[in-house]
Amino acid sequence: VVAALLAACGGSPEERVQARLASAAERMEGYFPNTLLVTDEAQTVRFYDDLVKGKTVLINFMYAGCQGICPRTMGTLAKVQEALGDRVGRDVFIYSLTLDPEHDTPEVLRRHAQAVGAGPGWRLLTGRREDLEVVRRKVGLYDPDPAVDADMSQHGGLIVYGNEATGRWSAIPGLLQPASIVRAVRLVMSPAPG
Amino acid sequence: MLTRRQMLKWGAISGGALLVPVLYKGRKPMYVPSALADGDAGDFASPSSPAFVTPLPIPPLAQEVSPFSVGAGVGRFDDLTNARYYKLVEEEVQLQIIPGLPKTAVWRYRDVNDTMGASGIGPTIKATFGNLRRTNVVRVTNKLPASHMGFGVPCTTVHHHGGHIDAFADGFPENRFDGPNPLPGRVVFVPRGFPGLPEIDDEPPPAGCRECDAFLSPDRFDYVWGNQDPGWRDPPRDFFDRPSTNWYHDHFFDFTGPNVYRGLAGLIVCFDELDNGSEAARTVITTGPYAGREPLGLPSGYGRFDIPLAFTDKLFGRDAQLIYLPGNHDGFLGDRTLVNGAIQPYLRVKRRKYRFRMLTATNARFLGLFLTDEGGRTYPFDIIAHAGGLFARTLRNRDRLVTHMSERDEIVIDFSRFPRDRDTVLYLEDRLVQEDGRGPEGTNDAPVFVSRGRRLLKFIVERGDVADPSRVLDVLRPFPAITAEEKRQATRRTFEFNRTNGAWAINNRLAELDFASTAAQPRRNRGEIWHLVNKSGGWWHPIHVHLEFMRVLTRNGAEPPEEERDGSARDDTVVLGPNDEVEVFFKFRDYPGPFVFHCHNIEHEDMRMMARFDVG
Numbered sequence: 001v002v003a004a005l006l007a008a009c010g011g012s013p014e015e016r017v018q019a020r021l022a023s024a025a026e027r028m029e030g031y032f033p034n035t036l037l038v039t040d041e042a043q044t045v046r047f048y049d050d051l052v053k054g055k056t057v058l059i060n061f062m063y064a065g066c067q068g069i070c071p072r073t074m075g076t077l078a079k080v081q082e083a084l085g086d087r088v089g090r091d092v093f094i095y096s097l098t099l100d101p102e103h104d105t106p107e108v109l110r111r112h113a114q115a116v117g118a119g120p121g122w123r124l125l126t127g128r129r130e131d132l133e134v135v136r137r138k139v140g141l142y143d144p145d146p147a148v149d150a151d152m153s154q155h156g157g158l159i160v161y162g163n164e165a166t167g168r169w170s171a172i173p174g175l176l177q178p179a180s181i182v183r184a185v186r187l188v189m190s191p192a193p194g
Numbered sequence: 195m196l197t198r199r200q201m202l203k204w205g206a207i208s209g210g211a212l213l214v215p216v217l218y219k220g221r222k223p224m225y226v227p228s229a230l231a232d233g234d235a236g237d238f239a240s241p242s243s244p245a246f247v248t249p250l251p252i253p254p255l256a257q258e259v260s261p262f263s264v265g266a267g268v269g270r271f272d273d274l275t276n277a278r279y280y281k282l283v284e285e286e287v288q289l290q291i292i293p294g295l296p297k298t299a300v301w302r303y304r305d306v307n308d309t310m311g312a313s314g315i316g317p318t319i320k321a322t323f324g325n326l327r328r329t330n331v332v333r334v335t336n337k338l339p340a341s342h343m344g345f346g347v348p349c350t351t352v353h354h355h356g357g358h359i360d361a362f363a364d365g366f367p368e369n370r371f372d373g374p375n376p377l378p379g380r381v382v383f384v385p386r387g388f389p390g391l392p393e394i395d396d397e398p399p400p401a402g403c404r405e406c407d408a409f410l411s412p413d414r415f416d417y418v419w420g421n422q423d424p425g426w427r428d429p430p431r432d433f434f435d436r437p438s439t440n441w442y443h444d445h446f447f448d449f450t451g452p453n454v455y456r457g458l459a460g461l462i463v464c465f466d467e468l469d470n471g472s473e474a475a476r477t478v479i480t481t482g483p484y485a486g487r488e489p490l491g492l493p494s495g496y497g498r499f500d501i502p503l504a505f506t507d508k509l510f511g512r513d514a515q516l517i518y519l520p521g522n523h524d525g526f527l528g529d530r531t532l533v534n535g536a537i538q539p540y541l542r543v544k545r546r547k548y549r550f551r552m553l554t555a556t557n558a559r560f561l562g563l564f565l566t567d568e569g570g571r572t573y574p575f576d577i578i579a580h581a582g583g584l585f586a587r588t589l590r591n592r593d594r595l596v597t598h599m600s601e602r603d604e605i606v607i608d609f610s611r612f613p614r615d616r617d618t619v620l621y622l623e624d625r626l627v628q629e630d631g632r633g634p635e636g637t638n639d640a641p642v643f644v645s646r647g648r649r650l651l652k653f654i655v656e657r658g659d660v661a662d663p664s665r666v667l668d669v670l671r672p673f674p675a676i677t678a679e680e681k682r683q684a685t686r687r688t689f690e691f692n693r694t695n696g697a698w699a700i701n702n703r704l705a706e707l708d709f710a711s712t713a714a715q716p717r718r719n720r721g722e723i724w725h726l727v728n729k730s731g732g733w734w735h736p737i738h739v740h741l742e743f744m745r746v747l748t749r750n751g752a753e754p755p756e757e758e759r760d761g762s763a764r765d766d767t768v769v770l771g772p773n774d775e776v777e778v779f780f781k782f783r784d785y786p787g788p789f790v791f792h793c794h795n796i797e798h799e800d801m802r803m804m805a806r807f808d809v810g
Contacts, residue, residue, distance in 0.1 A: 069695050138521075139521055140519070140520075140521025140522055140523065141521075141696065143696065144524055144630060144632060145731070145732070154695065155695065155696075156695055156696030156697075157694070157695030157696055157697060158523070158695070158696045158697060158801075160521060162520075166342075166343050166344070167343050167344040167345065168342075168343070168344065168345065168346075168347065169345065169520040169521065170448055170449065170520050170800070171520070171521060171523060171801070172448065172802075173694075173695070173696070173697035173704050173801065173802055174695075175694070175695065175697065175704060176704055176706055176802070177706055180706050184448055187347055187349070187448075187449075188347075
């Protein structure tokens with residue numbers, strides 16, 4: 001870190017950018033936990049290392065039994081997945097984390113993933129409730145009013161999106177038109193790889 | 195009622211001299227500027243910084259450059275004869291903000307003539323109205339790093355906040371220049387009712403940057419700010435609707451919060467024949483609407499007795515880099531409120547009157563400012579203006595000023611009351627209690643103060659006598675209140691500002707990226723009464739409407755206080771405290787849309803509490 005900071009204060013523009021790149025990644029590593037989660041394909045994954053590091057991601061919270069805003073948000077994400085094409089699964093990933101891990105087993109999520117049309121770059125995730133809560137707070141998807149926050153039916157309909165490699169993060173309401181979300185996400189995506 | 199933890203927190207940040215170590219509990223003992231959300235707000239604290247060792251920086255006045263030809267369609271409504279031309283760049287620079295620590299990377303506007311490069315707030319642009327009117331043409335070139343890392347995006351659009359100006363120069367959040375093959379949903383700046391004026395087109399943005407529809411590095415745009423009195427197209431002109439202090443800041447869609455927080459803000463100081471910037475002038479005005487009056491004679495001399503104070507709220511990491519939490523949609527608070535880009539600066543003053551033009555350029559922090567001494571005693575001052583320009587009459591001997599994001603407030607402090615035989619130390623102190631982005635404790639009518647707050651600025655009043663030709667008259671810029679007949683004829687609309695699944699909405703609608711639909715289409719020169727309602731529980735929303743000043747008619751069904759009441763004040767942003775309902779009057783004139791109105795808690799704005807309106 002010290003070396004990175006020293007480099008950030010001097011050196012060529014290239015060195016400064018590289019130093020910031022290195023420190024940006026390290027910063028996020030310190031911020032995002034490596035919480036173990038389980039995918040709809042029953043794979044155990046580490047949140048930071050496996051899901052977020054070096055990638056552009058879209059993250060939302062939902063649950064399979066949700067009759068409120070989830071169906072619309074998931075439908076919107078399906079259209080976003082389609083619009084972003086083959087970038088999804090290469091350097092862009094979509095993660096839908098459950099608010100109801102007791103009910104949403106990997107098997108339930110597998111069926112739900114099929115129902116919403118999730119492709120290879122879109123994973124639905126469950127895990128221990130306390131682990132999911134840590135991630136939820138880390139990405140900012142909580143309400144400051146504890147009563148509202150505890151009410152699953154009022155849960156935040158935001159999609160957090162960001163590019164971990166560049167440290168560029170934001171969030172957007174999932175109730176917007178898919179085109180609005182696609183345009184916003186493109187602002188943080190890196191140029192097409194290859 | 196404050197909890198003990200809140201009290202401790204408040205105490206820890208209130209003393210100024212108290213040293214607060216960086217806390218980042220249970221995780222890496224390093225700064226985390228890429229953090230998304232605080233989760234536990236106690237996790238972050240700026241490193242200590244010595245108090246009152248830095249002189250107050252004064253942002254330089256932008257210097258005129260030779261006239262240049264502006265882009266097609268730009269300045270379509272405004273007379274460019276005798277215009278003032280300025281060139282600014284947007285850039286990233288390293289500034290020494292915390293002594294003894296590394297420099298801080300900030301974004302800022304810089305005047306191309308300014309090679310000093312030391313200011314943390316953009317250059318101040320002078321604007322003149324009425325008999326002194328000249329158009330301002332400001333070319334802004336984006337030189338922000340395209341490979342920028344971290345929060346914010348190097349795509350920008352410049353909003354002239356408080357301006358009565360062409361939509362094209364207003365900094366519309368999607369001021370897009372797509373070239374000949376526009377993306378779907380493009381906002382087309384074709385003025386309705388103006389046949390023959392060119393549709394706005396510009397060079398296509400660089401390849402691969404089609405998503406950045408505001409101008410991108412190294413793009414530039416020419417902003418033409420006409421400084422004309424409202425009603426110039428269809429007189430009578432409302433000459434009293436002249437601003438006093440405005441500001442300019444980034445307004446890029448979804449990213450205004452981080453971009454402004456990085457530093458993209460600057461002041462505009464306004465003058466006319468009445469408020470002419472000359473405190474000694476007593477020559478009676480002979481022409482125009484103020485014929486027969488003497489100039490006001492307010493304390494003058496930019497940076498001498500007419501002092502800008504721009505407040506910004508920052509949170510620093512241990513290496514002095516800015517921390518922002520893009521996952522915080524409640525409203526971002528820093529723990530250091532800077533004045534003109536400096537932490538706890540000082541200002542030496544003479545025993546005479548000073549005019550202070552204050553700009554609250556915070557993202558989500560409200561301020562409750564008092565003039566205090568070492569012992570905590572408070573002293574009164576006169577309030578002469580806020581966002582809508584000079585008040586009709588001076589508000590005398592106020593002991594506090596409660597203000598909100600985007601507001602400009604002007605006060606005159608008469609330091610001659612302090613001892614002539616010794617120096618006196620005073621502070622500008624923020625005593626308002628605010629724990630998170632929802633807003634301050636209490637209500638708009640009864641905010642909660644602490645007895646000892648955060649000292650933001652120190653005044654050292656120098657002993658001895660000086661001449662003071664300035665004055666503060668009782669009558670400043672009077673104007674007629676809206677008549678009962680005008681209210682009766684006005685078109686009425688209701689806008690409810692509410693929260694929907696973690697996002698912010700107006701009448702349950704979120705601003706779509708394409709702004710394809712409008713929330714209102716007011717007719718030109720027709721009165722409008724907007725009923726602004728906040729039913730979102732404990733949240734505060736300062737609502738800013740572009741293009742025209744508003745008149746505040748009622749607050750919660752009753753007559754508003756003098757600071758905002760029609761007949762006393764005009765405004766461009768009205769505060770909705772928890773469960774407030776406010777009625778405001780507009781008459782949109784001269785310029786067709788599109789414009790926007792939005793919450794000026796910038797995180798709420800970015801989370802889509804914004805809507806488009808077109809004037810037809």
